[in-house]
Amino acid sequence: MSGWEAIRAEVLSRIRRRDWPPGALIPNEEALAQEFGVARATVNRALSELARAGVLERRRKAGTRVTALPVRKATLDIPVIRAEVEARSQRHAHRLLARARQPLPPALAARLGAPAGADYLFLQTLHLADGRPHVLETRWLNPAVLPDPAPDFATLSINEWLVAHVGFATGDIAFSAEPASVEDAAALGCAAGAALFITERTTFTDVAPITFVRLAHAPGYRLQTLL
Amino acid sequence: MSGWEAIRAEVLSRIRRRDWPPGALIPNEEALAQEFGVARATVNRALSELARAGVLERRRKAGTRVTALPVRKATLDIPVIRAEVEARSQRHAHRLLARARQPLPPALAARLGAPAGADYLFLQTLHLADGRPHVLETRWLNPAVLPDPAPDFATLSINEWLVAHVGFATGDIAFSAEPASVEDAAALGCAAGAALFITERTTFTDVAPITFVRLAHAPGYRLQTLL
DNA sequence: CCTGGCTTTATGTATAGACATAATAGCGTC
DNA sequence: GACGCTATTATGTCTATACATAAAGCCAGG
Known part of the structure; x- marks a missing residue:
């Protein structure tokens, strides 16, 4: 042996x-x-x-x-949404619902370590799997990381652009359950108040905050991993 | 360097x-x-x-x-509930709500790889943090792993008994969001239909299935980790 | 053109030996 | 007994070398 x-x-x-x-x-x-x-x-x-x-x-x-009281450690894979959808052999598409320059809400500014009221790019994207609503992505993006002119996120997914151009960064991620807001419900085609699985992620490099994302997954979503 | x-x-x-x-x-x-x-x-x-x-x-x-399309890997710590509550310096307590021998529902039998209709121990426990409902634990336990006589789970937490006596096993874990059932709502003191964060875990050793657990977390629960 | 087998190559793992580092345990002093 | 220093010790890491293994690419034979 x-x-x-x-x-x-x-x-x-x-x-x-x-x-x-x-x-x-x-x-x-x-x-x-x-x-x-x-x-x-x-x-x-x-x-x-x-x-x-x-x-x-x-x-x-x-x-x-x-270990006496073991803290089990589970490793989650957090794929790019398109890859996740295509891995189930469904077609992925996304639609840009909103795009605006907007002051960062104070609560988010604190979490990102950005100056209060900083001018951020607000983006809202609906991801579709086989034409059906899959995830509603709500994002605030630090405009400083964007090139000039900014890419056209209507065709290229924001996340994939970030992955390719900003590269690896640190951050944190949180999962929770929230009732669907009226806005969530309209985008995802579910009832307001429905239980939604929410992923929230903040990312920053050592020099600057990059982005905050809230992903509202359509009802029925499960995040699964082996122990 | x-x-x-x-x-x-x-x-x-x-x-x-x-x-x-x-x-x-x-x-x-x-x-x-x-x-x-x-x-x-x-x-x-x-x-x-x-x-x-x-x-x-x-x-x-x-x-x-x-890596071209990186699959970010996040490591989650899955603590024993008591440790999790006490880490926030809250008092932990638990109440055994139900205990019965019951045939395993077919869906669970399939997931655990147990014979359909096997006789399992059904346990329902409410965990309290500072006296307030924190998690509703619903568990099916393979009676074969228990000693005779079975421990009195009214005083000792089931999970801690398992951790100490069955030891390390494999399994899988899944997270989702579900509306609170009437039963969930009554135990957790929230409205029926409220968005609950659900953890489901199955565990087995190489020789036998051990347990299936569903944890319904009180509204507001967040699972968080660094990336 | 396809297929099977061989060669080559980069990573994966093992070894013995060495030094670095953290942290306990013991000792001595007060 | 309380405190602080030191010696000891188990893990952490590094080196140089060797062989194992997976797999890409090549070549020959069909």
Whole structure:
């Protein structure tokens, strides 16, 4: 038995078998390396993976222990909407519903770390899957990141433009449930007050805020992942 | 400049600077190792991390390229409810609303890979934060994993018992928005039809299905994470 | 032109050895 | 006993080297 995946599996199974119960200290890397007949680096790789998954907690000098109250970590894939729709072999299209220069609402300015009342580009886009409303995207975009003249978002999806031109940035994302506003309902073709799955995302680079997006998903949307 | 984090940062900044635009093939590990004056393993570590984050795509022989349509990967922490409540320094309590042996509904049997109509333990628990309804937990539990006699879940939270005694298992998790049923509304103290954030989780070990849980979160709940 | 097999190549993983770093545990002092 | 310093120790990372593996591309034979 060798290879870091085999070792990870063996350690996991010992934990499941309660050879090493929650909270217990497990043998150090050197000991395990010797037991399994591999190099310490191989054991390190296996244990590091398990720590990343939240199964183990590791601290220098203190050693490695089985997590007592595990915070399960799930990895979500957040695809570009078009890719998501096309992955289900549906046709994707989008319609630009609104586009305006507008002062950023104070609540959003705070979240983005932008000056209050800054002049932002407001965009509202309806994404369609096979012609049916799929997601209503409401976005405030920092005009400073746009080239002059600004791209025509009627043809090119904003998000894809950002992905291609602004590149990778940090931010945060939040999920919640909200009743559909009258505006949401009209765009998505559902009843006002219907339960909608909402994704809110803020993104910024180290130098400037970029964008805030609220995605209102049509009823029935599920976000799913393996544990 | 050395250390895999420094190299990861440098590569990322070249991507952001569009030295290496989306879709481009980047130099191979050997070349980068030489350029940065480090061992290939160090470059490998840096590039592997970026691949895991979805920034790069790597294939043997084909090389490493910048992801064209990046699927952002967000890692969610899924805490035990009690820990989540106490982390906000609120008091956690729970009340067992229902407990019964009941045949597993066919839809759930299929999802858990259990025989149709199997006899499962049905449990409904209301979690309170500072005395106010927080989450309504509806669970079907495979009685085979329970010891005899079964623990008294009125005092001990089911989930914590499972975490401590069944240990790590695989499964999947899904998030959605649903209107509150009459039952949900009564337990959570909200209006029927209100938009609720729903978490559904199935867990099983390699040998047996364990449990299906539906968590109906009180209105206002947000699930948040850094990107 | 297609197909099967071989070669080449970039990444993936393993190894032994070394040094870095964080943090505990123990010791000595007050 | 309380405090602060130091020695010890487990993990974290790096290096150099080697072999494994997937897969793209080439070439030959049909």
